[in-house]
Amino acid sequence: MTAEPSVPASDGVPLSLRLLLGTLGVLAGLYGVYALVSRYPLGQLWPVARWFVLGIVLHDAVLAPLEVVLGWLALRHAAPRTRAVGRAALIGGFCVLLITGALVGARGVRQNSTVLAADPLVGLVVGLVALALAVGVLLVLGRRVPRRRAT
Incomplete structure (x- = not known):
């Protein structure tokens, strides 16, 4: 027997699409790493590497556990479809907060006034409103689409 590569996984996404993405x-x-290394001297990349590593540590030590706990507390009584949208909303909200935090922190050390010309807090509000609208649309669509029955 041969396995067909486009057979959907348990969540319905075909393996071929997963592999493509x-x-x-x-x-x-890889292109981003190449572009970064080829365009900037190594001395300028160390601060970027430090921010990158600190972002990963902050996410893994603080944000991910907080997302898990908040998701469990907020979504433990929700329907499965609502739970999936809620998890996505929590992750998106934390990403918006993390990016805004980095931008607010960078405002104090910027050397060029045109780099962060917009107020990051306005971006935070816009990002959270866009996220809330997306969640609302997903919840409404989730109610209208009939559930598939297992055969």
Whole structure:
């Protein structure tokens, strides 16, 4: 027997689509690393590397556990479809907060006034409103789409 590569996984996403998106993501990441290393001297990349590592540590040590606990507390009694949208909203909200925090922190050390010309707090509000609208649309669409029955 041969396995068909486009057979959907348990969540309905075909394996071929997963592989395509994963490959595109890896290629985009490699291009980004190449562009960064080829355009800037190594001495300028150390502060960027420090921010990158600190962002990963902050996410893994603080934000991810907080997301798990808040998600469990807020969504433990929700329907499965609502739970999925709620988890996505929590992750998106934390991403918006993390990016805004970095921008607010960078305002005090910027050397060029045109780099962060807009107020990051306005961006925070716009990002959270856009996220809330997306969640609302997903919840409304989730109610209108009939559930598939297992066969």
